[in-house]
Amino acid sequence: MRVMWLHFVFLLTLLGATEGAWIGRQMRKKLVQLRETQSFKSFYTRLGIPKDVLPFSPPIEGYITQPLDHFNRRNNATYRQRYWVNEKFWQHHEGPVFLYIGGESSVSQFSVLAGEHVDLAQTHNALLVSLEHRYYGASINPDGLTLEAIRFLSSQQALADLASFHLFISQKYNLTRQNTWICFGGSYPGSLSAWFRLKFPHLVYAAVASSAPVRAELDFTAYNKVVAESLSDPLIGGSIKCRNAVVEGFRAVDSLLKTGNTTQLERDFSSCERLSGPDDYTEFVSNLADIFMGAVQYNGETPTSDVRKICQLLTAVGLKSAYEGLKAVNRMYMEMMGMNCLENSHEKSLSELRNTNLTVVGVGERQWYYQTCTEFGYYQTCEEISCPFSQLITLKFQLSLCSQLFQVPPDSVRQSVQFTNEFYGADRPKSSRIIFVNGDIDPWHALSVLKNQSHSEIAILINGTAHCANMSPSRASDPPSLQKAREQIAVQVGDWLTAARRRPEENGY
Ligand SMILES: *[C@@H]1O[C@H](CO)[C@@H](O)[C@H](O)[C@H]1NC(C)=O
Numbered sequence: 001m002r003v004m005w006l007h008f009v010f011l012l013t014l015l016g017a018t019e020g021a022w023i024g025r026q027m028r029k030k031l032v033q034l035r036e037t038q039s040f041k042s043f044y045t046r047l048g049i050p051k052d053v054l055p056f057s058p059p060i061e062g063y064i065t066q067p068l069d070h071f072n073r074r075n076n077a078t079y080r081q082r083y084w085v086n087e088k089f090w091q092h093h094e095g096p097v098f099l100y101i102g103g104e105s106s107v108s109q110f111s112v113l114a115g116e117h118v119d120l121a122q123t124h125n126a127l128l129v130s131l132e133h134r135y136y137g138a139s140i141n142p143d144g145l146t147l148e149a150i151r152f153l154s155s156q157q158a159l160a161d162l163a164s165f166h167l168f169i170s171q172k173y174n175l176t177r178q179n180t181w182i183c184f185g186g187s188y189p190g191s192l193s194a195w196f197r198l199k200f201p202h203l204v205y206a207a208v209a210s211s212a213p214v215r216a217e218l219d220f221t222a223y224n225k226v227v228a229e230s231l232s233d234p235l236i237g238g239s240i241k242c243r244n245a246v247v248e249g250f251r252a253v254d255s256l257l258k259t260g261n262t263t264q265l266e267r268d269f270s271s272c273e274r275l276s277g278p279d280d281y282t283e284f285v286s287n288l289a290d291i292f293m294g295a296v297q298y299n300g301e302t303p304t305s306d307v308r309k310i311c312q313l314l315t316a317v318g319l320k321s322a323y324e325g326l327k328a329v330n331r332m333y334m335e336m337m338g339m340n341c342l343e344n345s346h347e348k349s350l351s352e353l354r355n356t357n358l359t360v361v362g363v364g365e366r367q368w369y370y371q372t373c374t375e376f377g378y379y380q381t382c383e384e385i386s387c388p389f390s391q392l393i394t395l396k397f398q399l400s401l402c403s404q405l406f407q408v409p410p411d412s413v414r415q416s417v418q419f420t421n422e423f424y425g426a427d428r429p430k431s432s433r434i435i436f437v438n439g440d441i442d443p444w445h446a447l448s449v450l451k452n453q454s455h456s457e458i459a460i461l462i463n464g465t466a467h468c469a470n471m472s473p474s475r476a477s478d479p480p481s482l483q484k485a486r487e488q489i490a491v492q493v494g495d496w497l498t499a500a501r502r503r504p505e506e507n508g509y
Pocket residue numbers: 076077
């Protein structure tokens with residue numbers, strides 16, 4: 001099943017800071033596992049030390065008790081929210097506070113150990129804090145995923161959590177107005193970063209919002225349009241020929257599905273079980289499409305996210321048909337992911353999304369799907385001609401999950417999306433001191449702020465980079481466009497901190 005690639009805050013890190021995305025669940029789970037092991041490995045390798053020896057005092061893990069419902073004082077229920085603190089760089093009294101905001105997955109200690117914000121914290125002697133999002137990771141009550149309990153999951157509640165966390169940390173560390181707060185986040189937390197500044201300007205002086213899809217959209221057709229463009233982009237190893245091969249390959253798959261005899265497809269694409277009916281068909285083509293969506297969104301960040309390699313397979317000389325190319329891509333993907341078969345059962349997908357057991361590590365699929373139904377939409381459909389995949393990937397199919405899982409009817413999803421845009425200002429938020437950073441091959445950039453809104457609400461669009469690329473620690477292999485963006489962010493953050501120091505009474509406004 002596809003639950004969309006949004007953001008995926010991978011434990012971040014050395015490889016790729018945080019990010020999410022929406023890709024199918026299966027792929028996402030694997031990627032998270034991969035990232036987790038890799039981030040540990042590369043963290044230690046880079047420092048040249050044996051595992052389980054931290055070169056400095058480890059980050060502090062703590063919990064803050066929060067109201068379950070910030071907007072109804074008669075509800076006295078609470079939950080415990082996890083945070084991390086790294087004091088290593090902090091200059092007491094005057095040093096700023098850098099807040100890293102968590103999103104739709106668990107947040108590990110790496111959230112205060114690695115990444116662009118950590119490099120900046122070192123430069124500016126900042127206290128590093130991060131806060132896991134309510135209902136994800138360890139920040140959830142045992143019954144939190146039931147239909148009754150999940151009602152208090154929303155971006156508005158999350159922002160209120162951030163506000164009370166601000167107070168909590170300020171008291172714990174004896175902070176004053178001298179201690180300027182700047183918040184950071186990528187993907188959905190990128191939106192939260194911008195919105196925290198927008199709605200609580202007295203608490204946070206400035207925000208960096210990376211790959212933030214601040215405009216909610218029910219039918220996010222632009223996603224696959226950008227995927228198609230990226231597949232044709234020679235800069236990253238794509239070509240028109242490659243994109244056309246994708247189109248043709250999916251056409252062949254669709255016409256086989258139309259006959260209703262799916263025996264050949266099941267065999268050719270190693271389906272775990274028989275495809276029984278339209279819902280499985282959609283599941284299946286979504287899983288195939290996910291390989292391409294993930295490759296574009298995370299191009300260069302993971303072994304399977306490599307547009308160049310995929311396009312080479314699809315356009316190889318001697319290939320008998322585009323269908324054969326598609327098979328080869330699927331095979332390569334399954335091999336890299338260590339999968340024996342492709343799980344295409346819609347029934348299984350549904351029961352996973354219905355599962356109310358907690359998963360403490362990784363993406364909260366059920367929770368995130370709930371947020372798409374109640375706030376953002378973001379459905380990556382394929383009903384427009386610009387989409388290179390199967391037209392079986394419909395809005396109707398994705399909306400039907402909202403009804404089935406959460407009893408949220410389509411009209412309600414539509415209205416919620418509209419409300420979200422009215423509440424936060426969509427891609428024209430009226431705020432100040434926010435940097436919106438996007439990569440132009442990342443499909444999510446289509447929902448972000450791409451133009452300067454004012455002299456201090458700034459947009460940076462990076463040529464040729466994918467989702468949240470700027471959030472990783474800098475690497476020698478970074479393209480010049482990315483290096484330039486990092487520099488621009490660093491200079492701007494430095495300028496804002498200088499301005500705040502000069503006029504502390506304005507801190508926050
Ligand atoms: C919460 O409120 C209910 C009554 O509304 C009360 O019975 C209960 O003791 C309260 N719980 C706590 C933890 O204060």
